[in-house]
Amino acid sequence: MSMPARPLRVVHPPHVPADADTFEARAALAVSRARSWLPTVDDAVFDCYLGHLVRQVEPTSEADPIAILASLLCFAGVHLGRDPHVRAGDDHHPLLVWPLIIGHTNTGKKGTSWSAAKRVIAEADRNFVTANVKSGLTSGEGLAQQFALGDDEADPDAQPRDLRLLAFENEWGGVMAKMKREGNSLSHILRAAWEGGDLSTLTVNARVAPESHVGILAHITPDEFRARLSDADMAGGTYNRFLPLAVAWSKALPDSAGADPHLVLSLAAGLADRLDTGGRLGVLDLADDARPLWRELYLEFNTDTHHPKVAQFVSRALPYCKRIAGIHAALDGEPAIHAAHLTPAAALVRYSIDSARALFIDTQTPTRLAAWIAEAGQQGRTRKDITRDFFGGNKKAAEITALLDQLIDAGRITRSVHRREGGGRGTEIYSARAPDDPTNQTN
Structure with a gap:
C-alpha cells in the first residue's frame, strides 16, 4: 500500500531582508529567487511509494523533489516492462512517463536531480542501468534500429528480447535542433514510441521493429525550450507526449555528501522487490473506490480552458494521470488502481499543467x-x-x-x-x- 503522508520538508523559503549577511540568510534569498517562477506543489504528489523514497533522499540533495520524483517515475515505468498497462477506451497504454524537466541553468539543479535518483536506481538494478539507460537520440531510424528484428529474431520460437530503453537526454535542446533538420523522422518515431508500439520504417534501409518500450527523461531550460519550439512542433503532437515539470534549486547544501550509503542500499532493495512484483502484473483496471474520483478527473482534464499553447502541451493529461496511477499501483503490488493511487497522480498532472502555464504565461x-x-x-x-x-x-x-x-x-x-x-x-x-x-x- 502507499506510504502514509507527512509534510514535505522543502518549501519556498520565507523572505529574508536584503541586508542580512549570514550565509543562511543569503542562501535562503538565493533559493527563493530561483523558485519564484514555480507553481505551487500539492503535497499529495508525494503521497505514494516513490514519494516516500523522495522524502528519504531529498534532505541531502539540492535538487527539486519534483524532479527526483519524475526521474524515478520514468525509470519505474520503463523497468516494469510491457506487461503491466492501463487502458483508455480501446487504447492500450504502457506505463511510460516522459518527464520534460524544465529549469534554469545553474539554479535548476536538473542534473542534481538525476544524480539523486540514479544512486537508488543503480543499486536497485545495476545491470539495467548499464544495458538499458542510454543517451544520444539523433534520428528516428537510429531509435528504430534499437528495436529492429534480425533474421534470427523473426523466428517465433526465439527467446523474448528486452525491449526496455530509458533515453536520458540532459541537453534536450540539441535533440530539438536535430528534429528540425529536413528528413529527420525522430518526431514521428517518438509519437509511435510513446504508444509503446511499432517503430518500423519504410525508408531505403527499412527496419522491422514491431515492439518497443521507450521512456524519455529530458532536461532543458525555459528560454531554450521557448526559443526552439515552433507552432508546428506543438501542432504536430510530439510535445503533448511529454510531461512538462518546472523545477528549481530546493535548498543550499554546500557541504552535503549526498544520501547515506546505507540508506540508499535499503531504499534500493525495497524498490527492486516492488519492481519485480509489479512487473508480473497485467492490465490495471480501476478499483471500485477509484471510479468516482476518476469520473471527476475525466471532466477536469477533458475541459479545455487553457491558453492555446498550454492546451496543446497538456492535451494528454487524462491518459498521463492513469499511466502514473498505474505505476503507483504496480509498485504497491496492487492488480487494480485505487483512489490512493489516482490522488498523487492527479496532483502531479495538475502541477504539470501549471508548469506549462508558467512556461508560456507569467501568472505567478x-x-x-x-x-x-x-x-x-x-x-x-x-x-x-x-x-x-x-x-x-x-x-x-x-x-x-x-x-x-x-x-x-x-x-x-x-x-x-x-x-x-x-x-x-x-x-x-x-x-x-x-x-x-x-x-x-x-x-
Missing part, C-alpha cells in the same frame, strides 16, 4: 511580487529593492514597470514618491494597498 510573478511587497508592511519596497532583490537584477526595467502598473491598476499595491532634500529625483516606494483604506491613494 504578479501574485508573488504583490505578496513580497506586502511582507515589508508600511515601510514598503523601493524600486531598487524590487529590481535587485526580487528579480535578482535579471528583469528589464520596462517589464518591471509593466508588472507594477498591472498591480497598481488592480488595486493590490500603491506607489508613492519620497522626495529628497535639495530636490532631485525622489525614491519610488511600493506598498501593499489596505483594502478598506480610502486614504491609501496612488501617487
Whole structure:
C-alpha cells in the first residue's frame, strides 16, 4: 500500500531582508529567487511509494523533489516492462512517463536531480542501468534500429528480447535542433514510441521493429525550450507526449555528501522487490473506490480552458494521470488502481499543467511580487529593492514597470514618491494597498 503522508520538508523559503549577511540568510534569498517562477506543489504528489523514497533522499540533495520524483517515475515505468498497462477506451497504454524537466541553468539543479535518483536506481538494478539507460537520440531510424528484428529474431520460437530503453537526454535542446533538420523522422518515431508500439520504417534501409518500450527523461531550460519550439512542433503532437515539470534549486547544501550509503542500499532493495512484483502484473483496471474520483478527473482534464499553447502541451493529461496511477499501483503490488493511487497522480498532472502555464504565461510573478511587497508592511519596497532583490537584477526595467502598473491598476499595491532634500529625483516606494483604506491613494 502507499506510504502514509507527512509534510514535505522543502518549501519556498520565507523572505529574508536584503541586508542580512549570514550565509543562511543569503542562501535562503538565493533559493527563493530561483523558485519564484514555480507553481505551487500539492503535497499529495508525494503521497505514494516513490514519494516516500523522495522524502528519504531529498534532505541531502539540492535538487527539486519534483524532479527526483519524475526521474524515478520514468525509470519505474520503463523497468516494469510491457506487461503491466492501463487502458483508455480501446487504447492500450504502457506505463511510460516522459518527464520534460524544465529549469534554469545553474539554479535548476536538473542534473542534481538525476544524480539523486540514479544512486537508488543503480543499486536497485545495476545491470539495467548499464544495458538499458542510454543517451544520444539523433534520428528516428537510429531509435528504430534499437528495436529492429534480425533474421534470427523473426523466428517465433526465439527467446523474448528486452525491449526496455530509458533515453536520458540532459541537453534536450540539441535533440530539438536535430528534429528540425529536413528528413529527420525522430518526431514521428517518438509519437509511435510513446504508444509503446511499432517503430518500423519504410525508408531505403527499412527496419522491422514491431515492439518497443521507450521512456524519455529530458532536461532543458525555459528560454531554450521557448526559443526552439515552433507552432508546428506543438501542432504536430510530439510535445503533448511529454510531461512538462518546472523545477528549481530546493535548498543550499554546500557541504552535503549526498544520501547515506546505507540508506540508499535499503531504499534500493525495497524498490527492486516492488519492481519485480509489479512487473508480473497485467492490465490495471480501476478499483471500485477509484471510479468516482476518476469520473471527476475525466471532466477536469477533458475541459479545455487553457491558453492555446498550454492546451496543446497538456492535451494528454487524462491518459498521463492513469499511466502514473498505474505505476503507483504496480509498485504497491496492487492488480487494480485505487483512489490512493489516482490522488498523487492527479496532483502531479495538475502541477504539470501549471508548469506549462508558467512556461508560456507569467501568472505567478504578479501574485508573488504583490505578496513580497506586502511582507515589508508600511515601510514598503523601493524600486531598487524590487529590481535587485526580487528579480535578482535579471528583469528589464520596462517589464518591471509593466508588472507594477498591472498591480497598481488592480488595486493590490500603491506607489508613492519620497522626495529628497535639495530636490532631485525622489525614491519610488511600493506598498501593499489596505483594502478598506480610502486614504491609501496612488501617487
